[in-house]
Amino acid sequence: MVAYKAKKLYHVSSFLRFMDSVINVSNLRKTYQVSKTEPGFLGSIKSLVNRKFEEVKAVDGVSLKINEGELVGFIGPNGAGKTTTLKCLSGLLHYDTGFVSVLGFNPWERKDEFLKQIALVMGQKNQLWWDLPPIETFNLNKVIYEIPEKEYKNNLEELVTLLEVQDVINIQTRKLSLGQRMKCELIASLLHSPKVLFLDEPTIGLDVVSQKKLRDFIRAYNQKNKSTIILTSHYMDDVKELCKRIIIIDKGRLLFDGKLEEITARFADHKIISVVLAKDIDPKKLEKIGKVREYSFPKVVFFVKREVASMAASELLQHFPIADLNIEEVPIEDIIREVFTGKNLA
């Protein structure tokens, strides 16, 4: 009897541990049916009679777990399945198979208690009412999300001050600049203090200064509110600056899930040695050291195997007229680009 109870307790606790993470996804799959139409008038007519569908696997067996308070970067090329995953997590899309739980809810059921605790911000879509000033959207969200008056006032004031948009929240949304609008979008999504925040390319199309400002804000927000954030972006800078953990996805599959630093170790078995030559020499001689990536006198860039990097460097210093030498890691941008294009780094 006791043994039985213990066993049962064990099951319960392991279940709880499993549910512990805020976001739990296992083996998520989503296929889109895309109808194909041949170009031109005749093509449209043909497609009326005989429509051809093609299945596109947007997400193909993704599993991941994200704990409370984590800020995770989700990267991948266009059409990798990032946005689709976020849409499944926020209950917009019905997935084919797999298990998804966010805050213990099945997003697909779109329960009010669930929706009140999440927010999805899409850089390319607006939720602000186009013809009305942002403050109208804020007020509407207050009512829709049933935010208590006091909390609403505090949140609004804090967010507006942090993002420095005091002057624009009373101007018609369509007259705002992209940067101003994006900030207001964020405010509209954060008024109800969501526990889980999905940010889909929030910095897209913004200038460098606004990008930085938004980034600083997201970091501060995450630290202060302990909210769980998934951020997708095309800009490596966003991810590099904000996220300790990144998830790389391509063609609907997970390529990498781990710490940012680990990417370098995992995918880049090479280092970069760049030297400045004191004298012009025959480039063929340099080939002995390693693969020459770039040669434009006086600058030479080598790719050498990680293990032999220091040896190659000393060899260079001994046998060549070197003015300056640097050993660097391959930039993350390059690694990721190479990972996506499937090319070997060397």
Added chain:
Amino acid sequence: MIKKYVHIFKITFEEYFAYRLNFFLWRFRSFVSFFALVIFWLAVYGPGENVFGYERSQMATYLIGVAFLRSLVLASRSFEISRHIRQGELSRYLLWPIGIKSFWFGRDLADKSINLVFAFFEIGLVMLTLKLNFYFPEKSIYYLIFFVLILLSILLYYFLSFSISILAFWTEDVWATRWLLGIIFLEFLSGAFFPLDILPSWASRIIYFTPFPYLVFFPLKVWLGQVTAADSIRVLFICFFWLVFFFVLSNYLWKKGFKKYGAYGG
């Protein structure tokens, strides 16, 4: 709960005022078509004549009633859902902790009330310039039946329009269905052009089986006192049947269609 709808109501209003000119032009258009329709029908009447069983004042009342019910029953925003489905704008509302159907119903109500205010002025203007008499039923029971029937028809129209709109989950082009529904069925079969009983009786009998005449034609017939007590019960019953039918259908279509929603864009 009520607060949410009041706010949706408010924001829909404000949107209209952001595009005042657009709205005034739309009202002007409906005013002109109403005016033309009345002129056309009155031209048919000689002095003291009775056309298709309608006296001049009855026909005038019918046409005024049409203008009124166009705003009260047929005015709607819910047709926008199909555009939202195609362009992925629906996502924004799906993220809200509020029922999609209630949200759009709130918006429809706002649309109806703002149109109604303008319709009152326009109707008044037409009645004054053309010196029309408006017929009021004598027995109070007709007011009651009219009122109940209008309530049913507002709901019926909403679920009908919602069901049609969410066909956008399947068809990429809803324009054709909208046109078909909007012009052929709604305007013609609901009796918004002319009273349906001027058609050959076999034709009108067929039309009575469809949900459309219960939106405009029958409420006005009740108002004119041209429906017997027994018939009004039947009319209420059929209208209610269609209401339940489209309520169930819209739920079913939503459940099925939403699975196909692609949340495109972004």
